[in-house]
Amino acid sequence: MTLSTRSTRGGIAALLGVLALLLSTLLPVDDARAAPPTAPTPQAVTPPTAPTPVATTPLPGSKANWTVSLGGLRPLSQGPSFVRLGYYTFAGDGTVAHEYWQWSHTPRFRRVDAVSADCGGAIPHCDVKTAEGFTGPPTGRLGGSYVYTPGADGPDLVITWRNGTPGGPPAGSVERWRVETGLAGGTLARMRSGTFYRADGLTGNTLGTVDPDPAFSDYGADHGIGYGSNAPFSSRQSMASLAASETRFRGNFLRVTDGTAPEREWTGGDFTFGGRQGNNVSNPWRLCSNGSCMGFLQHNTRCNRNAASNTQNPRAFDPDRVRYLAELGTGRQNTGEYWCQLLAWEEDCYQGNSHVQPMLQVLGDDGGFLGWVGVEASPDYLQGQPANRQVEDFLGIFDNVSVEIAHRNVYVTTLVDRGTGASPPLVVEREKPAPAFRIAYGNSTMFGHLTWEDRTTAQPFTTVRYSGRNRPASGCRFAEFIAYAASGKSVRETTRHQCAGGADYFDPDFAAVETRPPLAIADRDVARVQITYWVSEDGGRTYSTKGVQNCTVGGCVDSTRDPQTQFRVGHGQSVAAGTLTWKGQAISYEGNNHVASGCRYVLLVASDGTRHSSSDFCATNGDRPFSSPQFATAATSVDISYWVSDNGGAHYAAASTRCTRDGCV
Incomplete structure (x- = not known):
């Protein structure tokens, strides 16, 4: 689900819904029949030769199956925008296949009914809508080749498409992606375009124009985001599983509407589907009777901000927003829809320009649910009229993933190009070191990231921020972080003690106002961080150490300490x-x-x-x-x-x- 502060015809820009359809691409098999056998000709017997070894191309981030959202977003005066959502399948022989759905200003498309949402309570019993075409299998296909060069100076992954469905990229088109590895304890990787995230690394809900990444493709796509694992596309998490989830999500949303340049918003927020944590405590999402969708009545929104000028509407002062999530097909397809309840006037259901968001689930290697990539594909039509209002269409791409893997670590350093004083200066983007850690004890896990912060005028020594999740399966658990300088000087912090039945998100960067400063050692750079998992099986009275990792900017490795x-x-x-x-x-x-x-x-x-x-x-x-x-x-x-x-x-x-x-x- 997404939460956004931009509102039009029904709400703020972004709920992120849930589901994805897998279609395996079956490559044609040469069915030529063998010629009838002929009598063998006597000849000298020669020893067999060794087969020629087949070169193997490394998979991007060591992952084969990716869910991807990308698009070309621009002011309507510069031509129509488009968004594309689909699957990338990489093979070790250097080939890649892409199956996708695509929506654009042209040709026009409509919303269609997808699932009947009978969720009970105060949630309206309505049909969940999605973008035309998304109720079925992918409508486009591409085939091509790729080259993956981990750690390259620039994009790590270059894809060249050689053929595909009419209306897609032409043959010979190229995409250039940046690949990040080691997410979710190594079970997930991410790829993105150069400017998908904010340059300062934040995901705050601040509107602002988005610079395109002209190097991302040579056919008009200028933004993209994808996540890959080795879980098959046929696997997904059900609505019932998500309805019980206490995970929080966060991500990035790039979109166009009103004919303007692309703008950036955030996705996710301090909510959970289960409603036992976050800001919707005692107001969980409700599973629909057929088990294929969920519904939610979001209270106290800004839907009624124009109530004073809408006096003819009997619901003008209604602040609630209706949200739905539904699963489609048999693969990773999910879809989301939301609208302000006042727009329905005296009816139960709104039949107008709601926000619809096709999505594909992001899963780790173990099939664990980690969020979505998606698109907003919300056409605008005057009710009762066939008028073409593409200038008001909402088109966008986003990710919305669990907070422990949400990207917050990209920043920009401005340099003078080769010391010549050229204008504009050369802008170099790189990522702050953010090694992933993961410690398990039995079925309990604690995982996340450390982020090494650069020196600043206010803080002339490097510091480290930590974020992640403690998920105890039994007993009680907490994490201890000890930051060491090269001299041996140290500082220590611990997370909250969390007992089975819940999850603690230790994320000092998540709150709008940081509640916990970074690990900082006075007058010293942080050289390493020792992370220890403390375990209690007596209800939290006493604890013992059960797992240790040592982390530097280069990564985290299992370690030991005196128990x-x-x-x-x-x-x-x-x-x-x-x-x-x-x-x-x-x-x-x-x-x-x-x-x-x-x-x-x-x-x-x-x-x-x-x-x-x-x-x-x-x-x-x-x-x-x-x-x-x-x-x-x-x-x-x-x-x-x-x-x-x-x-x-x-x-x-x-x-x-x-x-x-x-x-x-």
């Missing part, structure tokens, strides 16, 4: 808590004894017989730390007990726990 186990024992309001560090069979510990009343101490007994105790501490709401750099030398477990004395009586063990490097019980 640590948190312990906690208490009596009443008094509690002793700390950490055991396991160095082989040697153990160290540190902790704090908080005494609310009476006298308390901690006794530690290792499995090798070593015994330590903290000093007996008598206080009223007092604290005393305790520690030992080396406690035991050949132990596999530690029994920790809390000894208490009230009113001057004898001490007794009031609580105890046994700890190993796997945790305390």
Whole structure:
């Protein structure tokens, strides 16, 4: 789904709906019949020769199957715009096939009914509409070849189309893409045109014209976005699965309307389909009775901003927006539609110029749902009249993907061309280093990106931002980030503790106003970041370390650290808590004894017989730390007990726990 601040005939520019159809391209097989056998001619037997090796072309980002949205967007005075949505299939022999749907100012097209949305509640029972042609299989096909050069100075991927459906790119047409790898723990890759994202890397909802990328193609397409994995096109996530999702989405939307130059908006927002997180808590999307669509009544929009001048409409002050998502076909096809409810006047359903958005699902290698690429293909017609109003058409392309893979890291550096002072200066675009991390423990995962920020006048040393997702399958989990300078100086942060049944998005860049600053070390560049996954199976009382990665600007690799186990024992309001560090069979510990009343101490007994105790501490709401750099030398477990004395009586063990490097019980 998309949320946008631009509004016309029914709303703000962008809901991103959901579904995609796969059609496998079947290559013709040579069916020539073999000639009848003839009697063999005697000849000398020669040894067999080795077959000639077949050259293999590397797949873009190591991914074969891509869902792609691209288009040529321009002011109507410069000619008609077009948008195209489809599948790219890359083969190791250097060939590529493309199946697609395409819409343009010319020839004209219309909205068509796709699915009946009987979602119940206050959501109108209406037919979900989509762009003409999208209810069926792809209508266009292209074949061609490609060259992929990872890390090239410029576009990584060059495609040359050699043949295709009339109305598509002519033979010999070329596209040039930039490829990003390592998304979603390596299960996904992305390709894009040079100016698809904002130069400053933000995805805020700020309108602005979009510079074309003339190098992207030689046939009029100037913007594109695509995502690739090795999941087959026949796989997709159902509406029921999405209806239960608590994922948030974000992306980029480029579109034309009103005959003007292309403008940029954002997609996604702080919402979820399941409605248990985000800004639609207690107002989830509702699954339709047939299971093929969802509906949503979005409250408190700007739909009624012109109510004062629309007094004849009995719904003029209605602020709600109706949204639908539906699946089509048998592949990745989804479609979205939205309209302001006041536009229906006294009817249940709006039959006019709603926003319709054909989309294709983005899936990782494992089939996990990660969002969509899509197009807006919303023609404008005067109701009841055949008038051609193509100047008011909405045509656009977008991505809308889970926040942990949403692109926010592109920026522009302006250089003087070869030092000559030429005007205009040479503009060089590159990406900030943003290595991906992923740590799993059982079925629980924590993944995301680190972004190395450049030095600025205000911050003359490099810093690191982190964003991602903690998805526990059981127990409770949190992530720890420790940034180190080359000197060893460090700074530490942790995410919120998240227990099974939810997901924590630790994304300081997501909010309009950043709620968490980057990892910064005073007077030092950040050289590396150590990420640790902490796991609790006792409801979040104590945690132990279960996975570690070390990250630099070049990437993240699995690593190790001395395992640590948190312990906690208490009596009443008094509690002793700390950490055991396991160095082989040697153990160290540190902790704090908080005494609310009476006298308390901690006794530690290792499995090798070593015994330590903290000093007996008598206080009223007092604290005393305790520690030992080396406690035991050949132990596999530690029994920790809390000894208490009230009113001057004898001490007794009031609580105890046994700890190993796997945790305390």
